[in-house]
Amino acid sequence: MTAHIPTSNSHQSLHWRICCQSAERHKVIFYYEGYFSQTIIVAVSDAVKMRIEHLGAAGLTRRKLFSSFIEMTQNIIHYSVDAYTRDDSTVFNNEVRHGSICISTDAGRYHLHCANPVHADIAEQLRGKLEHLHTLTLDDIKREYKRTLRAEGPKDSKGAGLGLLTVARDASEPLEFEFMPLPNSEDVLFYLKATI
């Protein structure tokens, strides 16, 4: 994965260009770009479930895909910068976020690509976690998952540390990630790819 924003026809969305570039020789079986809310995630995950079932993926693969899909898309809700908060929240804090999710397949493997803008300081936190994950073996990841599960989490955390560990644990390769500068902004586009 190259560290530059793909240049091409600027009418095409940045997210779509990134997806196409990294899914170059793959078959894209699902793509959504737009605002993510819990309702949208539930509906989209349903469509994804049906699509993967239709493609005949094994039960274990379907479970891992669904799990990674939920973790990645809920991270978009929790960590994206491009948000507005609806005022009608009574109990729950209604959060919507902009991002994209792409699922591509290649030789029986599935790739989940996810992109969303984040604040620069969040990007640094994520980078630290992901670089650390990159150094771990699968056994290390499993051990760290168990440790993090038992640890007293930070009060406001919605489980992001455990979330990345969950995706990493189910992936067949180390997670790929990239942070790309956004034009006219201090924010950063966070790209994550998991292979199952």
Place this chain on the structure above:
Amino acid sequence: MTNIFIPASTSSPEVDFQFDQRRLSLKGEAYPENAALFWADIVAAVRQFIQEDKSDAPITVDVALSYFNSSSAKMLFSLFDALNEKAATGSSVILNWFHDEEDDTIYEFGQELCEDFTHLSFHDHATQS
């Protein structure tokens, strides 16, 4: 202690806590938008029940969660921690852990619970899909 019944939603499980029958049940999928918010009241209710409970009759907990996200996993751990504390005081707490026979993730999570919460009487139930 009032019983709790929360019907399942598209992303949260059915919660059926019959405190009077000493039977607690969780069933479905758990990936609510804000897991801390969803589970906090549930865990608090269980803690309250434990605190007020004068009986040492056994408590049965049936858990049949086919999926839970990472933040729910964390909250579930604290739920079972509370139940484990109760079991440590002499009251038997039976945990029936149901999962699809091919679902290693749920199975392994159950094993984690079993290892950590030694006072719970843990029973793994692999069900055929």
